Structures are given as C-alpha cells and as structure tokens.
Amino acid sequence: MASPEAQQAAEARQAAAALRAAHDDRWLHARRRAAQGRPVVGYVGFDTPVELITAAGALPVRLAGHAGRDTALARTYLDGAVDPQVVNVLAAILTPQGHDPVPDLVVITHDCDSSLQLFYTLRELRRIGAQTLPPVHFVDLLHLPGEATRQYNLGRIRRFAAQLGAWRGRAVSEAELAEAVADHNAARTARTRLRRRRAGALTGGEALRWYAAGTSMPAREYATVLTAALTGATTRPAGRPLFVCGSGHDTADVYDVLEGDGWLVVGDDHDWGDGGEQPLIGEPTLSALTDHYTRAVLPASALPLPRIAAAARDGVDSSGARYVLTYCRQYDDAHRWSHPARAAAAGVPAALLRDQPYPGVDLPGLDARLRTQEAQRTR
Amino acid sequence: MSNPTATPTGPRLAAAAAALRHQREWFATLRGRTERGHPLALVNADVPQELLRAMDVPYVVNQWWSSIISAKRMSGRYLEALRERGLPDDVEQYSALPLAEALSPRGDDAPWGGLPLPSVVIADCTGDSMRRMFQLWESELGVPFLPLESAAAETVPVNWWELMRHDWETAIGSPRIDLLHRELRELVPRLEQLTGARFSPQRLTRIMALSNEQAEWNRRTRDLLASAPRCPVPVNDIIPAVMIPQWHRGTPWATAAAQSLYDEVASLVAEGRAVVRDERRRLMWIGRGLWFDMDFYRSFEQSHGAVFVWSMYLALAADAYARYGDDPLRTLAARFCAFRDQMYTPPWSVEWYVKEARAHRVDGVVHLISADSRSSWFTTHALREAGIPVTEIRADNADGRSLDPAALHDQVARWIGSLPDRG
Ligand code: SF4
Ligand code: SF4
Numbered sequence: 001m002a003s004p005e006a007q008q009a010a011e012a013r014q015a016a017a018a019l020r021a022a023h024d025d026r027w028l029h030a031r032r033r034a035a036q037g038r039p040v041v042g043y044v045g046f047d048t049p050v051e052l053i054t055a056a057g058a059l060p061v062r063l064a065g066h067a068g069r070d071t072a073l074a075r076t077y078l079d080g081a082v083d084p085q086v087v088n089v090l091a092a093i094l095t096p097q098g099h100d101p102v103p104d105l106v107v108i109t110h111d112c113d114s115s116l117q118l119f120y121t122l123r124e125l126r127r128i129g130a131q132t133l134p135p136v137h138f139v140d141l142l143h144l145p146g147e148a149t150r151q152y153n154l155g156r157i158r159r160f161a162a163q164l165g166a167w168r169g170r171a172v173s174e175a176e177l178a179e180a181v182a183d184h185n186a187a188r189t190a191r192t193r194l195r196r197r198r199a200g201a202l203t204g205g206e207a208l209r210w211y212a213a214g215t216s217m218p219a220r221e222y223a224t225v226l227t228a229a230l231t232g233a234t235t236r237p238a239g240r241p242l243f244v245c246g247s248g249h250d251t252a253d254v255y256d257v258l259e260g261d262g263w264l265v266v267g268d269d270h271d272w273g274d275g276g277e278q279p280l281i282g283e284p285t286l287s288a289l290t291d292h293y294t295r296a297v298l299p300a301s302a303l304p305l306p307r308i309a310a311a312a313r314d315g316v317d318s319s320g321a322r323y324v325l326t327y328c329r330q331y332d333d334a335h336r337w338s339h340p341a342r343a344a345a346a347g348v349p350a351a352l353l354r355d356q357p358y359p360g361v362d363l364p365g366l367d368a369r370l371r372t373q374e375a376q377r378t379r
Numbered sequence: 380m381s382n383p384t385a386t387p388t389g390p391r392l393a394a395a396a397a398a399l400r401h402q403r404e405w406f407a408t409l410r411g412r413t414e415r416g417h418p419l420a421l422v423n424a425d426v427p428q429e430l431l432r433a434m435d436v437p438y439v440v441n442q443w444w445s446s447i448i449s450a451k452r453m454s455g456r457y458l459e460a461l462r463e464r465g466l467p468d469d470v471e472q473y474s475a476l477p478l479a480e481a482l483s484p485r486g487d488d489a490p491w492g493g494l495p496l497p498s499v500v501i502a503d504c505t506g507d508s509m510r511r512m513f514q515l516w517e518s519e520l521g522v523p524f525l526p527l528e529s530a531a532a533e534t535v536p537v538n539w540w541e542l543m544r545h546d547w548e549t550a551i552g553s554p555r556i557d558l559l560h561r562e563l564r565e566l567v568p569r570l571e572q573l574t575g576a577r578f579s580p581q582r583l584t585r586i587m588a589l590s591n592e593q594a595e596w597n598r599r600t601r602d603l604l605a606s607a608p609r610c611p612v613p614v615n616d617i618i619p620a621v622m623i624p625q626w627h628r629g630t631p632w633a634t635a636a637a638q639s640l641y642d643e644v645a646s647l648v649a650e651g652r653a654v655v656r657d658e659r660r661r662l663m664w665i666g667r668g669l670w671f672d673m674d675f676y677r678s679f680e681q682s683h684g685a686v687f688v689w690s691m692y693l694a695l696a697a698d699a700y701a702r703y704g705d706d707p708l709r710t711l712a713a714r715f716c717a718f719r720d721q722m723y724t725p726p727w728s729v730e731w732y733v734k735e736a737r738a739h740r741v742d743g744v745v746h747l748i749s750a751d752s753r754s755s756w757f758t759t760h761a762l763r764e765a766g767i768p769v770t771e772i773r774a775d776n777a778d779g780r781s782l783d784p785a786a787l788h789d790q791v792a793r794w795i796g797s798l799p800d801r802g
Binding site (some may be wrong): 002076077079080110112113116117119120121123124127128130138140142144146147148149151156209245287300301302304305306332333334336337338339340341343352 | 554558725751753
C-alpha cells in the first residue's frame, strides 16, 4: 500500500489535472450540469454577484475568449475601440462553435466600458431582431465610495435577485443564499491560498489556469479540488520573475509565451489572476452583498491611483518579482494612466507594452524596454 | 474631379459673431476674478454645471477649453508634458488637454492668456480613462477632484425625445435619477467647503427656467431649419451660435442669444435666402466633425446643388436639454444622468438620427466612423431600413492624417451623384 505521503501526492496530482481540465474545456462542468437539467449562466464582469446565480440553482460560468475563434461577425457589430477580448466573447455568444454550449442566460456588469458596450450591442441586436440570443441581464454596479452609489447598487442587487427568481420561477430563499455565500467564500479562501503559494510552486500559466478553473466550476467543488491541488506543487519553477499588470488575461496564451521565453510570472494584478482576490462576504444578505460588490470588489477602472501603486509594490515584494510589465491590449488604454505611479512604486524595472494583440505579446519589445531600464539603474 | 472645389463664403451669422465676442469678454473677466482669488471650477461637459452657477462659482468646461487649445495649435506642445511623465498623449486627448496645459511650463503664448489653475475639478466616470485622468489633477497638481458616477440602464423606452421634457422619470427610470440627485446633494456641502460659496435653490430654479427657455428657442430654430423649403444658412455657421450660449446655459445672456439666433434664422427664411439657389440634395453628417477641413461641407454646393442641413449640436441643444419639474435639483439630475445615451447609446441614438433625418427631409447621410465610434453598424442599419441612403467614411482619427481629402471628396461626390432622384 502507498505511503500517506505518496497517496496525498497522487491526490494532489489528480486535483491539479481536474483544474486543468476545467480550464481547458470551460464548459466541462456546465455540460454536466446541463445534462442534469440544471441551467448555466454565462457572465461577464469580475464584479458579478455570482452567489445569487448559484443560489438560484444555476452554474455561473465566466465567459472567456478563445484564440482561434472567428470574430468577423462580432467585429461587424462591436466595431468601436473595444478590447478584442470582448469582441471574442461576443463571437462565442453569436456563433457558438464546437464545444461552446449556449448559456441559458447571460449576465453582464459595468466593470469596464467594453462590458457596457457588449451589453448595448446584445440589447440592440435583440431589439432589431438581427440575431437570436439568450436573454441578457445587465447589473449596473458602480464603485465610488459615497452613500449614493451604495444605495444605487442595493437597488441593482435587489433587482437582479428578483430577475433571477422570476427567470427560474421561484424566488431565491434565505437558505439558498446562505449556502451559496458559504460555497463562494470557501472558493475565495482557497483562492487566497493559491495567491500566497503560486510564486514558489507554479508557473504563471499554471496558476492562471487554476484561477480560471474557479470561474467555470461549482464553487464548493472548486474549493475542495484547489485545496487538494495546493498540497502538491512545491518546487519553484525557473525563470526571471515578472509581475504582470494591466489588461486581464482570460487565457494562458500570453503567459505561456512569456514563460517559453525564460520569464516566470510570479504575480499579477488583473482580475483573472491575483487581482481577482476578494475578501469574504460577512453575512448572506443582499445588503452585505451590496457592501461587498460596491467597496470590496473594485474593477481596475475604479481603483484609486494610490491603491494601484501600493498593490504593485506589495505584489512585487510578496512574489519576489524583479520586473514589472504593464500589459495593455489594443484599445484597453486606461492602464496607461496608472503606469507611471505603478512603476515608481514597484522599485524594479517596469515596462509598458501597449496595443498588444489578443492574445499575444511583443517579446522583443519587453526585453528592449527592461534592458534599457536596467542599464539606467546600474549607471 | 480630384480637387475639392473652392467654396463660396457666405456672410457669417451676426449671432455667431456676437457669441464669439461675448465668449472672449467673459473669459477675460473670469481670469481677472480668479487672479483676485475667486474660486474656479473645471468641469466635464456632462457635469451638471447649473449647480455651480447656482452657487456663483465660475466654471470652465473642459472640452470647450480643449477646443480653444486645439484651435490655437497648442495641443502638440502641451501633450508633451504628458509624454514626459510617461502618461498617454493619445487617449481621450480632447479631455486631457487642459490637464496637459496645467502640467506644462507657463508661457506667454498660452491661449487667451491661459487657463488659471482651478480650485476644483469635477468629472463623471465615463469610460475607463476619465477617472484616472482626473485623479492626476489631484496627485500631480493638488487640485481636488470630485467624481460623479456614470450609470447605465438595462431597459429604456425608445422615444426619449418625446418624453424627456416632462416625463423624464419614465424616459430615464428613477434609479439613475435618484443616484445623481443624491450625488448632487452630497456634492453641495463639499463644494461649499472648497469654494466658500453658498448654494441657493431659488437661484437654481431661475437657472433651470432660463435654460429651458434657451432650449425652447433652440428647438424652434432647429424645427425652422428642418421645415424651411431650402437651407438658409451653412450648417457650420450655426455651430458657434448654438454652442457658445450652451456653455452659458442658465444666464439671461444665453437665453437672449438663443432667441436672437432664432430671429436671425427666421428672417433669412422669410427673405427666401438659400445656401444653394437650386437645392437638389439635402445631406446629413453623422460623426465627429472634420475639423481639419471645414470647407469640405460646402464643397458640393456648386457642383451638386448639395447642402448639409443638419448639425448634431443644434439638434442636441433642441432635444437633449429641456427638463421641466418642481424640484430643481432633481430636474437638473434628470438633465444629465442619461445625457450621453441620447447621442451615443442605441436604441436612443439610432432612432433619434432616423427621426432627425426624416424631419430634415434628407436625401442621404454621410456617416463618419472613427476608431472610437460606438454602435455605428446599428446607426447605418437603422437609416437604411428607413429608406435613407448612407455612405460610410472610415477614419482612424480626426486629425486628417488618416484621410486623404481628395479621395474623400471623390467618394462623397460619386455617392451624391448616385442618389436616387427625388420622387
Ligand atoms: S458626451 Fe459629448 S459633449 Fe459630453 S463630454 Fe463627451 S464628447 Fe463632450
Ligand atoms: S459639443 Fe461635441 S465637441 Fe463639444 S464637447 Fe460636446 S460632443 Fe464634444
């Protein structure tokens, strides 16, 4: 019989494989649930109140892009200066390919301008009857610190809970909400452990896959599997340690390219990575959900400059990064306003790459920028 | 035809000349007051400026001041200050220019003597960049920044232009109005503390009444231009005569200016004045203005009898501002909390363009699609569905680098030639 250590290691490997499977096929769990006759909600926006979706008996799956997807039709409709990642997500909704199941409901928040544009596009396509689409709900959560915003968000959260109740034909009960909050809190706790451990245990690509699995699996199951997986990995991979900021990465493509070139992504501030960390929700009430999604969960566009700078400094310190990259995808320029403050706070060479394609990265540009800075520092 | 033809230059509107003169005098007075220690606010165009007027805090509109900087060709130099700090000089420049000026070394050649450093800046959090950009006023210059939310509705009734004046509660929906109304109530004590000024609800009531009156004059002017047998005045001459009084909304001067524009246009119509004697094609321009080639708009008059008859500025001034209500602060919130949606967000934007195109009896629409245009496919689609021909022009930016004027002229000329004859 295997030793307890060997057995634990085997379990950890199995758990890691399960995470990878949930990342590689983001609809794996959705299909399982659909086979049981249970609905799937596709959502866009890191500040989506996922526990309400879970409480309504549905599986929340965050919609992600896919490198090979044909986006021509989506580009026709969503043709403004919009992040290509969002255009890719629209393509998945308009023309599901291969394994893409059609979600029973799409939920979009106002976490950034491109999400808002995506919502407007879907709303108008439905109105003029140009496309057949699943129903779409928009949850307009805002993030200024004032009481006016909190009151507004409370109204949005109440409305969303009522919409979900009407959609499935039965109101969300207190017990369902309590269970969903506990499940998602468990997932948050496991996620925090992943953030603390990743730099010494995983490649950035693998860490990102493990995070992304959490947005396509049932929350409780994710908490269990991630916790098991984290008992395994222990050795730090090789590579020049890099902290990645700026645009979100909903696939591991860019990290894989970076790490194939000798970098090691030890931390990141976008919400598909470490930046997606959330504190626990205190009580299972709509009021506590409102506090959480108004003040504790801030999309990048709502972060005050000093907090962005402090997050970069802390992220670099705790991950042991020796370089910082502010990665801006094409049309996702807002991060450029915060780059100087971030670079100054980080205390290590920091490069800005703008106009990056989806999903890709200008490796020679990164090398050149960081080398110049290193040279300046050692002069 | 590869060379844009020379354009006829008609007499400028007296209302436009008067507005330009007033603007200079007003700004000189404002500079003088600020130098003597009066507070000054710099606000985005979507911020409820009437609140500041009701506090007697002078304000400058960020986008208007940007247009002055651009017109004086100082943008390049000021944007350098952003570049030096590693900040973007090509993102939302139109909102960033006043910040860039404030970060630049003071020179003797500043436009109109330069904008004094404001005591407070106020902006809505539209898009992803606005809030970060305005935070720099605080972090780099120590100027307090007061942000306002930019909320979005899940559902809206389409016919906003019919509802907005009286039934804005239905058009916009109470939650968004509640939000801005509450924010304005929170803003008042902050502004009082920062500027030492006092808010007066009575003054705001008067200001709302005056600005509604101004909007009604603009409406009459727009309706008159829509229904006049031939277009009596080049559309680009209307723009300053409408826009400058808009920056002074809520003052007796602005209301009188809107009235005198109406009177002037009415007398031109009565005289039978026409930009083109033999008017054969009425056109509408949608999209950003071609600032580098204003003459473009007039270059089809002689050759094609074609005249641009519609300006977004007058149409917005006519439809987008008037709000009637008993509570002046809430009414003011209703004026601004969905402001951008009226022109940018479908279904509101697209259906409004169709309605305006019909009212102006246009024969076709030239639709300029810049890199940051929103929902342009829907706009073109709705117009064509309504039986209105559209030609699309793709331009990556408004500075002319990406457009070859001769090619553009050819494209539009060929398209005008292809328009069906009037039935
Ligand atoms: S909405 Fe239009 S008027 Fe208002 S700030 Fe933006 S560009 Fe200017
Ligand atoms: S009137 Fe036009 S150019 Fe002026 S600020 Fe408004 S949208 Fe911008």
